Amino acid sequence: MTDPSTSSTVPRLAVLGAGVMGETVLAGALASGWRPADVVATVRRAERGDELAARHGVATTRDNVEAVRGAGVVVVAVKPKDVAALLDEVSGAVGAGTVVVSVVVGLPTSFYEERLPAGTAVVRVMPNTPSVVGAGVSAVSRGSAADDADVALVERLLAATGLVVRVAEKDQDAVGALSGSGPAYVFYVIDALAEAGVLLGLTRATALELATATVHGAATMLRETGEHPAIARERVSSPGGTTVAALRRLDAGGVRAAFLDALEAARDRSVELAAALAGPPAPPGATGDEARASGDEARGTDR
Ligand SMILES: NC(=O)C1=CN([C@@H]2O[C@H](COP(=O)(O)OP(=O)(O)OC[C@H]3O[C@@H](n4cnc5c(N)ncnc54)[C@H](OP(=O)(O)O)[C@@H]3O)[C@@H](O)[C@H]2O)C=CC1
Numbered sequence: 001m002t003d004p005s006t007s008s009t010v011p012r013l014a015v016l017g018a019g020v021m022g023e024t025v026l027a028g029a030l031a032s033g034w035r036p037a038d039v040v041a042t043v044r045r046a047e048r049g050d051e052l053a054a055r056h057g058v059a060t061t062r063d064n065v066e067a068v069r070g071a072g073v074v075v076v077a078v079k080p081k082d083v084a085a086l087l088d089e090v091s092g093a094v095g096a097g098t099v100v101v102s103v104v105v106g107l108p109t110s111f112y113e114e115r116l117p118a119g120t121a122v123v124r125v126m127p128n129t130p131s132v133v134g135a136g137v138s139a140v141s142r143g144s145a146a147d148d149a150d151v152a153l154v155e156r157l158l159a160a161t162g163l164v165v166r167v168a169e170k171d172q173d174a175v176g177a178l179s180g181s182g183p184a185y186v187f188y189v190i191d192a193l194a195e196a197g198v199l200l201g202l203t204r205a206t207a208l209e210l211a212t213a214t215v216h217g218a219a220t221m222l223r224e225t226g227e228h229p230a231i232a233r234e235r236v237s238s239p240g241g242t243t244v245a246a247l248r249r250l251d252a253g254g255v256r257a258a259f260l261d262a263l264e265a266a267r268d269r270s271v272e273l274a275a276a277l278a279g280p281p282a283p284p285g286a287t288g289d290e291a292r293a294s295g296d297e298a299r300g301t302d303r
């Protein structure tokens with residue numbers, strides 16, 4: 001039998017919920033060798049479908065079941081609160097041998113396995129948005145029925161999006177807090193640096209260009225030299241100079257502790273989202289709306 005992770009042909013791909021992350025995975029698949037004709041994306045709004053079709057040349061539909069039928073890889077990219085209803089809807093169309101990929105924060109592979117046909121291979125991925133420019137990082141872990149070939153297929157799907165690492169599933173909440181949400185922290189830092197440059201009299205355009213290039217350069221330097229960031233920081237800090245005067249203020253402002261608190265908060269939110277949605281699958285016959293309503297009640301939030 002052909003191993004789909006290495007075959008020159010690729011299994012048909014269905015991306016369910018092509019929002020920010022779904023589109024990123026879809027674009028990555030196209031860059032990794034999937035042809036537009038091999039890909040279908042599902043949407044809730046027709047205009048979003050038109051946008052994706054125009055941008056990527058893929059088929060789009062509002063019918064998740066139709067998209068899943070015949071797909072060899074199904075990527076679930078809706079928000080956590082929408083996953084249970086979506087799985088209830090498509091479960092009957094998931095074929096033997098189909099690999100189901102979740103990019104959803106918080107939800108464990110067991111959540112999918114409980115709602116899909118027995119033996120369905122589930123692979124959990126935590127990607128991040130720089131994947132859209134091939135500079136992302138995705139952490140991959142397998143469910144109980146996924147084998148090496150399934151994981152290799154998912155790695156192939158993500159190959160053009162950047163770095164792909166394998167992690168134990170127990171670490172995925174921490175990974176989501178660090179690299180999943182991480183681009184937002186870095187954008188926040190770049191924005192703050194640029195604003196500080198404006199305070200010092202630079203034009204906004206110059207300040208933003210300098211801030212962005214500095215973060216890019218510093219990260220590239222660490223990647224290429226393998227140097228520890230603390231050592232790299234010391235080498236910028238001349239004795240009695242300007243940098244150490246600035247770093248003292250960052251320490252006084254509790255910036256390092258704020259990062260530790262921030263990542264704990266993101267990790268805790270991931271655990272909380274999954275706990276609120278945990279529980280037995282909806283009984284057969286329950287409508288998607290009923291399943292959604294019970295999830296919304298459990299959560300008490302719109303996430
Ligand atoms: N954004 C990020 O940086 C990251 C996100 N993720 C995960 O990716 C998932 C999606 O997040 P994100 O892309 O940011 O959110 P988006 O809201 O951009 O994407 C979700 C999309 O799913 C669509 N959708 C919802 N329900 C259905 C349905 N039943 N059928 C078809 N489409 C549906 C929504 O449609 P509509 O537009 O009409 O609401 C929306 O376009 C989340 O689970 C998140 O945890 C993971 C890592 C990083």
Ligand SMILES: O=C(O)[C@@H]1CCC=N1
Nearest residue numbers: 105176177180181182
């Ligand atoms: O904010 C979120 O919930 C998603 C998951 C990781 C990044 N964005």
